[in-house]
Amino acid sequence: MDVRTMRADAVASVTRILDAARRVFQSGDGTGTLDKVAQEAGVGIATLYRHFPNRQSLAAGVYQRLFDQEIEPYLLQVEAGDGSHAELLALAERVVTVSRRERALIASLGDLGGTTAELLRPHIAGFEAFVARGQAAGTLRPELTGADVPQLLAMLAAAGLVLDADEAGRRRYLHLLLDGLRPQLG
Amino acid sequence: MDVRTMRADAVASVTRILDAARRVFQSGDGTGTLDKVAQEAGVGIATLYRHFPNRQSLAAGVYQRLFDQEIEPYLLQVEAGDGSHAELLALAERVVTVSRRERALIASLGDLGGTTAELLRPHIAGFEAFVARGQAAGTLRPELTGADVPQLLAMLAAAGLVLDADEAGRRRYLHLLLDGLRPQLG
DNA sequence: TTCGAACCGATAGTCAACTATTAGATCGTA
DNA sequence: TACGATCTAATAGTTGACTATCGGTTCGAA
Numbered sequence: 001m002d003v004r005t006m007r008a009d010a011v012a013s014v015t016r017i018l019d020a021a022r023r024v025f026q027s028g029d030g031t032g033t034l035d036k037v038a039q040e041a042g043v044g045i046a047t048l049y050r051h052f053p054n055r056q057s058l059a060a061g062v063y064q065r066l067f068d069q070e071i072e073p074y075l076l077q078v079e080a081g082d083g084s085h086a087e088l089l090a091l092a093e094r095v096v097t098v099s100r101r102e103r104a105l106i107a108s109l110g111d112l113g114g115t116t117a118e119l120l121r122p123h124i125a126g127f128e129a130f131v132a133r134g135q136a137a138g139t140l141r142p143e144l145t146g147a148d149v150p151q152l153l154a155m156l157a158a159a160g161l162v163l164d165a166d167e168a169g170r171r172r173y174l175h176l177l178l179d180g181l182r183p184q185l186g
Numbered sequence: 187m188d189v190r191t192m193r194a195d196a197v198a199s200v201t202r203i204l205d206a207a208r209r210v211f212q213s214g215d216g217t218g219t220l221d222k223v224a225q226e227a228g229v230g231i232a233t234l235y236r237h238f239p240n241r242q243s244l245a246a247g248v249y250q251r252l253f254d255q256e257i258e259p260y261l262l263q264v265e266a267g268d269g270s271h272a273e274l275l276a277l278a279e280r281v282v283t284v285s286r287r288e289r290a291l292i293a294s295l296g297d298l299g300g301t302t303a304e305l306l307r308p309h310i311a312g313f314e315a316f317v318a319r320g321q322a323a324g325t326l327r328p329e330l331t332g333a334d335v336p337q338l339l340a341m342l343a344a345a346g347l348v349l350d351a352d353e354a355g356r357r358r359y360l361h362l363l364l365d366g367l368r369p370q371l372g
Numbered sequence: 373t374t375c376g377a378a379c380c381g382a383t384a385g386t387c388a389a390c391t392a393t394t395a396g397a398t399c400g401t402a
Numbered sequence: 403t404a405c406g407a408t409c410t411a412a413t414a415g416t417t418g419a420c421t422a423t424c425g426g427t428t429c430g431a432a
Contacts, residue, residue: 007399007408033388044411049390113348141362148359155345155359162299162344163337173334173341176327179366193378193429219418230381235420 001051001061014051014061016041022062022105030104034058059108060115066105067119070098079126083134088149089178095153096160096170103161112161113154120150141183152181187237187247200237200247202227208248208291216290220244245294246301252291253305256284265312269320274335275364281339282346282356289347298347299340306336327369338367 003011020041024032034055038048052058074094081087095116099106106112128146135142156174163170189197206227210218220241224231238244260280267273281302285292292298314332321328342360349356 009398010409013409034390035388045390046392046412047410050409053390055389111348113345114350117348117350144362148362151349151351151359152362154348155363158348159299159341159345162297162303162340164300164303165337173337175366176330176334176338177341177363177366179370180361180363181366184365195428196379199379220420221418231420232382232422233380236379239420241419 010051013041013043013047017043017048017051017058018061018065021058022065025059025062025105025108026102028104030107055108056110059105059110062105063102063109063115064119066098066102067116071095071119075120075123075126079123079130081130081133083130083132083137083139085134085139085178085182087130088134088140088181089174092153092156092174092178093171095157096174099157099160100170106161113158116157117150117154120153124150138183141181144181196237199227199229199233203229203234203237203244204247204251207244208251211245211248211291211294212288214290216293241294242296245291245296248291249288249295249301250305252284252288253302257281257305261306261309261312265309265316267316267319269316269318269323269325271320271325271364271368273316274320274326274367275360278339278342278360278364279357281343282360285343285346286349286356292347299344302343303336303340306339310336324369327367330367 001014003014006014017037021037024037024040034048035045037058038045041048048058052061071094074091078087078091099112099116109115124146126146127149131140131144131146131149134140135144156177159177160170160174163173165173187200189200192200203223207223210223210226220234221231223244224234227234234244238247257280260277264273264277285298285302295301310332312332313335317326317330317332317335320326321330342363345363346356346360349359351359
């Protein structure tokens, strides 16, 4: 799925399919059919399957777009930040909020954690620097590494999905768990 | 599905179905068919659907049995414990370990978090007492409640599934996150 | 021991995911 | 602009989850 090596009409098909999939997957309980996606995209069903071999990969395509639009900006902010605990917490809250909002889509995703971790992986270098700054300032545990951040965020995204608590309750659990990343003072 | 009000032959059917389902779901990648389950159970496919209206509810039945066998004993130990942080950690590790081992089964479960929380709910009273003891001893945060424990365990079960880390790595993340439940000393 | 309710297997059918094929349209390079 | 590679729609078929029905069997209470 490398856009640069694809023919222009194929790229257009993929775009229309992703747009339609987003609409279909998000509406209702996430059980929209792929036939409907193809129909709404104005594309044959075979074309859909050519670009996305199964339902999961299509959902992953939609999720990635969403991620780029809604998480990436926060990510850059964190990478440029000073390593404060609050910055990490804000990013985690964002990830959990988006995951929850997109539950219907995620139901078709299969592996939320793996997909999320995959999307975060390119930012490990940035996390590395972030964590180093936080440790220098004494706001993050010394044994934390940059590679831990994608893992922890993926875990929190998965964990956030199971909560039936409201916004405040979710925030509370997030605080409780992420407090463990602070240095132990005792 | 109340065993006490069911006819003896129906109970026997359910038992054989659950046994077969455990075998079929656990083997391979969790894509075993319900036809195969019925066949291995020596039961008609209609009988299977009569007792378990869909794949998820069958998986939930298997999961509950597993839970009763492998988690419940740890649970009783915690409820009788003195509220130490280590006891809670041991229970969490157990939950994560079992969840991971049963990944193939859980793939058919649909809602791991909800199901887990549901199974833990009857123990809230015990957790309540446990947490109170821990708080009196100064090993658990004062704002923690008994109702938090099932939620946190369900979150950790979901979170544990996304990790590609080994046993030691998983243990490490669990420690990091659960340290947040200790009182803040600073 | 009887008899109705509960349970059973078999079967036929629907629906959606997914596979495979093919003839024709379109892109982009030479 | 010509032409081959890429992309396309249409279509037919397979598989498995799930529903509905029905005549026959078995349980267990009276």
